[in-house]
Amino acid sequence: MGSSALAVSGAPSLAPDDEEVLSEIRRLFKRKDYHPPKPPSAALEVRSAAEREDATIEDVVQLLERDALLAAETLRLAQSPSFASRIAPRTIHEAVMRLGLRTLVNVVWQAALAAGVFKAKGYEEAMESLRRHSTATAALARFVLQKAGRGAKSERAFLVALLHDVGVAALLVALADGELEAGSLEEAVPMIEVAHEEAGLLLTRLWKLPVDLQLALSQHHGVEGDHGGEVDEVQQALDVAQHLAAAHGCSLVLAGRTLDTVPEAHATAAAESLGLDLESLLEPAAEVVQAAVR
């Protein structure tokens, strides 16, 4: 974080108070008696099964079928217009065949988050805004990279975008459980704004997600310093996607305050680096959002 050409407006520069907030979050995640949200174990298992070279479709189907709720939600999502091809799959086996393993892993992640990995009593509205924001941003990040002819990176962009604000969910759960004291949600919003990247990093580290994914989430508002080298296309797609999501009513709104705003100039520049024109993405993006968010 900090001030850099890559930082967007959702990335406030750190004041001494902010350092204190971050230290408190780090202390919380280190405490032996703290129980952070459990990882969606079926999603993790499906992911590692899908990465094995000798993985068969049957292995993945069996894993999914052990979790009836997740299997049902995966099938429901696989039938939605954002995933289904001409004919919607009717069984998990068909879904795996149609979508391919990489896309299926992303569907399973989305299903796991929708099925309630995160429960925060009293913060349901905020959690719903987060779900819409993450789902829309994920579908848009994939759409943007496909449009840019970078289809090979589009499934990775989907997962990074789906999980980019997972730290917000972790912090809402900690607030609901009384692990963090911040008064009302309104009073907690500045803390969430400052600490959600760090919380996302700590949570996904506990979940043992791949390090490059942890890093992508922990720096989704931009990183310190000038890279000089190749700017990450997944990050650019995420910036464009967050802007498009906001344009179509899927901003992240907590207690009436909008977070994670990517200014138009920044999104335009990110789109240009991908060889795209932001303006012309606006209209087709509406359809992508509609198919993804229900």
Ligand SMILES: [Fe+2]
């Ligand atoms: Fe964020």
Ligand SMILES: [Fe+2]
């Ligand atoms: Fe966001």
